[in-house]
Amino acid sequence: MKKLFLVAGSLLLTSAAIGQSKDYxxxxxxxxxxxxxxxxxxxxxxxxxxxxxxxxxxxxxxxxxxxxxxxxxxxxxxxxxxxxxxxxxxxxxxxxxxxxxxxxxxxxxxxxxxxxxxxxxxxxxxxxxxxxxxxxxxxxxxxxxxxxxxxxxxxxxxxxxxxxxxxxxxxxxxxxxxxxxxLQTKKMNNTLAPSFDYVNYKGGKSKLEDFRGKYVYIDLWATWCGPCRAEIPFLKDVEKKYHDKNIVFMSISIDKQTDMEKWKKMIKDKELGGVQLFADNDWNSKFVQDFKVTGIPRFILIDPNGKVVNADAPRPSSPELATVFDKLLK
Known part of the structure; x- marks a missing residue:
């Protein structure tokens, strides 16, 4: 059965089998x-x-x-x-x-x-x-x-x-x-992206402003998220294809603070590239809240001036992403 969208659980109604000759x-x-x-x-x-x-x-x-x-x-x-x-x-x-x-x-x-x-x-x-x-x-x-x-x-x-x-x-x-x-997400397009100041896997912290002058493709993810992990091979391929272009590939983990070591281990074990950051308050991090994120993975594309190109950008596994990048990164 093909389901168009999720329905929150079946409802059951109890009743006596009035007027029925069988109780089954x-x-x-x-x-x-x-x-x-x-x-x-x-x-x-x-x-x-x-x-x-x-x-x-x-x-x-x-x-x-x-x-x-x-x-x-x-x-x-x-x-x-x-x-x-x-x-x-x-x-x-x-x-x-x-x-x-x-x-x-x-x-x-x-x-x-x-x-x-x-x-x-x-x-x-x-x-x-x-x-x-x-x-x-x-x-x-x-x-x-x-x-x-x-x-x-x-x-x-x-x-x-x-x-x-x-x-x-x-x-x-x-x-x-x-x-x-x-609709709320679309309203963020063409507006100045909210900033952040997050722990960087390579040491210290990084702000969004640190990457001005380049496009920034952000992957909001978590180590526990199966669909997020499924995008990793595609993300690696995209990074390799556009490595010499004016774009930064950034992954921001919204794992809980107690799972930071788990995050570091996965980056090492999976040999994850790009800029790897760790959000300061998981789902409640201001950057995540500002983008009204309710599910991950979520991808966000920001232009060299810090404006949001697409607050809900195509995933790495989507052929549409290459079309977007090819148009922007001529």
């Missing part, structure tokens, strides 16, 4: 091109393993009414389960999201979830995040209105509608928050 869910599926086992989970915890024989499975399970995940191989789709449901699924793993169709009791709710995924995949997330504030708000309100309108289907249970409204509030609330953060 009957779940069956015809799965083309799938493995011999499937799994149902809830918020990352195993609920039940299901055996698939020649593409067919049928099992029962007792549940609290709410959202679950149905995993087939490396893919998964959301399920809405309630005791008393007799839910039948048809799918082809080779066309996972596009092929999902439900029948039986509980099918309106689960077909709604399947269609939501397809709608999210069609959303031009990059274009939306790159749009100006007026266009974003217009598109954002249209998306929210369209999704809420889909919940007016009278076939959907009241409990499901209530749950989905809460899920949408969180999901689209996250989208709005991400855009607002991006």
């Amino acid at each position: 869910v009957t779940f069956s599926a015809n799965i083309a091109n799938g493995p011999k086992e499937a799994v149902i989970t809830s918020r990352g915890k195993l609920v039940k393993k299901l055996t698939v024989n020649n593409g067919v499975l049928k099992d029962t399970l007792k549940v609290k009414e709410g959202l679950y995940e149905f995993h087939v191989g490396e893919e998964y789709t959301d399920l809405y389960l309630k005791n008393g449901y007799d839910l039948k699924l048809k799918m082809d793993v080779n066309q996972f999201d596009e092929s999902i169709v439900y029948e039986g009791s509980g099918s309106p709710e689960n077909n709604f979830l399947a269609q939501q995924v397809l709608a999210d995949e069609k959303l031009d997330f990059g274009g939306l995040m790159a749009s100006n504030e007026t266009d974003f708000n217009t598109k954002y309100n249209e998306i929210l209105k369209t999704n809420l309108a889909g919940l007016e289907d009278k076939k959907l249970s009241t409990a499901f509608v209530t749950l989905q409204k809460k899920q949408m509030e969180m999901k689209y609330g996250q989208l709005k928050m991400m855009y607002d953060q991006t």
Whole structure:
């Protein structure tokens, strides 16, 4: 299942199975091109393993009414389960999201979830995040209105509608928050970059002003950050390619002060180049706070006069970075 943006945990609603003749869910599926086992989970915890024989499975399970995940191989789709449901699924793993169709009791709710995924995949997330504030708000309100309108289907249970409204509030609330953060970051472009005075691996301290006259490409990272470490080989390649150009490659660690020796060891072991600095107060360092950094790695490009070229510059692993550098460092 392709997720456009993160949703903070599934919500579960408990209810008595009023008017239902069974106190369990009957779940069956015809799965083309799938493995011999499937799994149902809830918020990352195993609920039940299901055996698939020649593409067919049928099992029962007792549940609290709410959202679950149905995993087939490396893919998964959301399920809405309630005791008393007799839910039948048809799918082809080779066309996972596009092929999902439900029948039986509980099918309106689960077909709604399947269609939501397809709608999210069609959303031009990059274009939306790159749009100006007026266009974003217009598109954002249209998306929210369209999704809420889909919940007016009278076939959907009241409990499901209530749950989905809460899920949408969180999901689209996250989208709005991400855009607002991006907007604030963009506002730093073409402004004078805030300074710092940080410990330098080679000794003493260094200020941003020490590098005036050169472009400065800053990597905000930490030794514990997996995605940060994954960028290191690409950063080394970029440094090698542009070593004779008017640019300084600077890495600023936001590790805790207690991990300074760990930072020094990694620089030595990984043979990290460029200017290696250690921020004075990890996430709470003023430079980090000024750039409203909420996740790392984060890359910042500053011009020879100390102005911000891009407060959220392309990563070393992005082909876009070479295009940017080639244009600036002619």
